[in-house]
Amino acid sequence: MKIPKALKKGDRVAIIATARKVNPKDLNPALRLLESWELIPVLGSSIGLSSHQFAGTDEQRAQDLQKQLNDPKVRAIWCAKGGYGTVRLLDLVDFTAFQQDPKWLIGYSDITALHSHLNKLKVASLHAQICLGIETKTPNTQASLKQLLFAKNWCYTFNGHSQNKPGTAKGILVGGNLSVLFSLIGSRSDLDLQHKILFIEDLDEYLYHIDRMLQNLKRNGWFNKISGLIVGGMSDMNDNTIPFGQNALEIIQEAVAPYDFPVAYNFPAGHLEENQAIALGKKVQLDVSRHQSELKYI
Structure with missing residues (x-):
């Protein structure tokens, strides 16, 4: 099983929407949190898009995921929102480059589709709070995410x-x-x-x-x-x-x-x-x- 590299200060974290659409303003707490950890948030092209309940068409969401998977400067990908729609992207994305240079994929709920797919590809991922709502969760919710991203023990x-x-x-x-x-x-x-x-x-x-x-x-x-x-x-x-x-x-x-x-x-x-x-x-x-x-x- 391949374990993505630990993040370090100054690394870029891409925020994307693989499922439901997202209002960019709702991401401000997550952006502030990343900045407090001295990481650089990068909003993907799917943020702000709308196609019925989805954050753009399947092709638009898949293109954003593909871009972030392939970008060597992006060291983690944080899913903004769940709902439904991630499974629709799995067969539209080429994970070859990602398997060679894995990075942390973060999310839960509907993002389980990606976690399960990455399990088959032998790459570890983080089942963790999506961007939305991170400010309403307990301190351990945020602390555990930070610890695992920076490769520190968490029991x-x-x-x-x-x-x-x-x-x-x-x-x-x-x-x-x-x-x-x-x-x-x-x-x-x-x-x-x-x-x-x-x-x-x-x-x-x-x-x-x-x-x-x-x-x-x-x-x-x-x-x-x-x-x-x-x-x-x-x-x-x-x-x-x-x-x-x-x-x-x-x-x-x-x-x-x-x-x-x-x-x-x-x-x-x-x-x-x-x-x-x-x-x-x-x-x-x-x-x-x-x-x-x-x-x-x-």
């Missing part, structure tokens, strides 16, 4: 959960938004899961759909391959008039009950006030108990 110690399945596992960290990962199954951007630690999170899904996705992962053999599971925010779930009968965590617990890998709930990442950055593609150790869990890079 995650988080509260246990009654549904935790205790144990220890080692492996390369992969994952992201459950719905996006589900949508990529069978494609050439599907995750490589053998001996991996899988992280999942999601937002605003119906509980029956969470169950549908978990049953699909189970039947596709995901849980026969992974070494551990980390569950982040499962936020703002929806139910029908006739209740499903389980919440999201109970659905996950039931789906993975037959397997012997450790499972940690309450991880501080996802569509939460605390959305700590994690380096997908790096090797980690996961230690899970009922009272506390820890994730560290090794």
Whole structure:
């Protein structure tokens, strides 16, 4: 797995929109944050474009991503906004130059499509807060992103959960938004899961759909391959008039009950006030108990 080089003061960070359109004024907090870290923000050509809900056409967004991937002066690419649309770019972009000179790709939610694709290309990336909303998140949200960009250690110690399945596992960290990962199954951007630690999170899904996705992962053999599971925010779930009968965590617990890998709930990442950055593609150790869990890079 290729790990992008650590950033240093004076490096350029491109801000682009791979999905929904963005008002440039809304990016001011992210610009100020980068400048406070003595980095140079560069707005991509997709910022400010509009094509229905998207930040320009697929071709325009792909051209911007391609430019930033190929520019040797740009050392990280920070996605401005999620929503939907990133998957539409994957087959329009040539990642050859990027594989030779990888740089950090930053984002979460819909950006999971890119993270999963980069996993197949054997390049690490950062599952972290998008530009929008960075000013509303906890200090650890920003601090973890800065630490990982500048290649400094970051260890995650988080509260246990009654549904935790205790144990220890080692492996390369992969994952992201459950719905996006589900949508990529069978494609050439599907995750490589053998001996991996899988992280999942999601937002605003119906509980029956969470169950549908978990049953699909189970039947596709995901849980026969992974070494551990980390569950982040499962936020703002929806139910029908006739209740499903389980919440999201109970659905996950039931789906993975037959397997012997450790499972940690309450991880501080996802569509939460605390959305700590994690380096997908790096090797980690996961230690899970009922009272506390820890994730560290090794």
